Amino acid sequence: MQTLALPIFPAGEFLLQKNRFRFASPIPSTFLCASYSRKVTVDGCGEGDRMCVLGMGFSGRYIGGRLMQEREWNVSGTCRSDAKKKELNKMGIDAFLFDSTKDRLENLKSLKEATHLLLSIPPAEAGNPLFHSLEKLRDFLGNGNLRWMGYLSSTSVYGDCGGALVNEDYPANPMNESSKARLVTEKKWLSLGNQLGVSTYVFRLGGIYGPGRSAIDTLLRKKQLTSYQRMRRLKRFTARIHVADVYEAVKASFDVSKSGTYNIVDDNPASRAEVFAFARNLIEEKWAGQVLIDESREATRLDSASKAQVRKGEKRVSNVCMKTQLGVNLTFPDYKSGLLSILNSYGE
Template identity: 30%
Template sequence: MTRTVLIVGCGDIGSRVARLERAEGHGVSGLVRSAQTAARLAAQGIRPVAGDLDKPDSLAGLKGGWATLYYLAPPPASGADDPRLAALLDGLPARQLPDRVVYVSTSGVYGDCGGDWVGEDRPPHPQTGRSRRRRAAEEALTAWSRRHGVTAVILRVPGIYGPGRLPLDRLRAGVPVVREDESPYSNRIHADDLAEVCFAAGWRPAAEGVYNVSDGHPTTMTDYFYRVADRFGLPRPPAISLEEARRVLSPAMLSFLEESKRLDNGRMTRELRPKLFHPDLESGLAACFNASGPALPGISAR
């Protein structure tokens, strides 16, 4: 029988996962809420399944029967939990539940760790609203999976970079960074490699529980911006003190500066054994440069 999967949140990463599944001859469906998205997915060989996570009644007709459900949709922008995930889980037919759910969470659930190396046994301590909603979703999925005997795999993902996912606009605008001696540690994963990790989590028989996802080579956030600027031939941004940054940077930017951690990806590499094409920032940025070309005006990336 052909393996079939459902992808919820079939954007950039979801589309990459779909390509990996289809390359293995598996059937892929994607949850959609608009005709435009349905047409886009159909053009990629993904079967559209109608449903809106913000309208639970629209999920009542889900047929089920998927081997793996990949959940990559974000929670709402406010609130204490994730009603979207809850609506989907409630809408799944009880007699045709997936064998496995792969949930893409965030490493932000750990909060600030003072630059320590962090393994999956570190107790979560989310400090922002978005991280608290992700943590609530993790707990809800874990409880649901135990009740129904479904394997749950939770991937705690840091910053994602790749073509179209680089801070080129910020660098062109000259937005300052924190001095390197005060800059927090940050972790990252190339978009191609995140898709590989998701795919491995979806079919490795022993995959279960929580996995930190990263390339295993954390650097300071300022070092990341400098290296992107150097690779694309842009001026390095001005450096300011953390104290000054708290006065001039946006709350969203500051939220990233208040957390420092280095993710231990040992469990991921041992158990999921994904194929990492870009195991460090140098190789990943080189691939981005080759895909995008020089940082000419008009190339937008975030």
């Protein structure tokens, strides 16, 4: 049997080479920006569009890389560790250490220079710390440079909908503190954009997946599932979106002048069990004997109370507005096309 050595990274891409996996960037190789060259003025500042991403996580990093590669934008962003900062700098992203719970906005020079601002920092239970001084933030951003604001939120703000199909007009009823904080942040973000006279967008994302962060990667890592992962398997519907299509939605909004809130999900709110069964079959067809985790048996360990709890929050999420108003054509309209692309990116 082929032996695969899988290093564990938070959001990496695994490439099979000579019977082993090699870690690569979570952004496909065509979007690596370590040698990216940008226009520079005499004082060292870049020209043109400038995206600042507050919270360079999985999605923020991908979006920034694509903007640099496709549009030659200047991209900056924040992170919370020296290791992450070095990683982002190698990609060509101007990265800054920033903790939204204690650091001062004045330290973020790139924020004041930004023409586009994307917020991707997970909210604290009391709401996003950036908004504790809304007036100060408004004054800091109101210098005339900013033209666009976006916030990566979550479909979790809808709460338990009994499996109903929900669109952006459906009343939000978040069930936990994190989701409640996201809804508060949405409202403040839209209010701030309105005060600044800037086109402002809220993107309610389904579960985000992509290279290094998918059912395929979970199964190949051969780690036992967490209790939370086992619980999620029992959901009938799970909204999800490939990170490449998150980028497509963000990019499309640049050409839409009307501010608004949009669900960013694919066409198939399939269950986690269905997705993992498909991922298992893909792996077995390509690398027989590599999947050791039996997810279906893992789920049986849950007690009846846990199974009842996990059913809460059920909903199917409509993406009609994303398609008709933003004009997004999904690259990966369902989990099958997305997972197949991820598997193929890992080579033979």
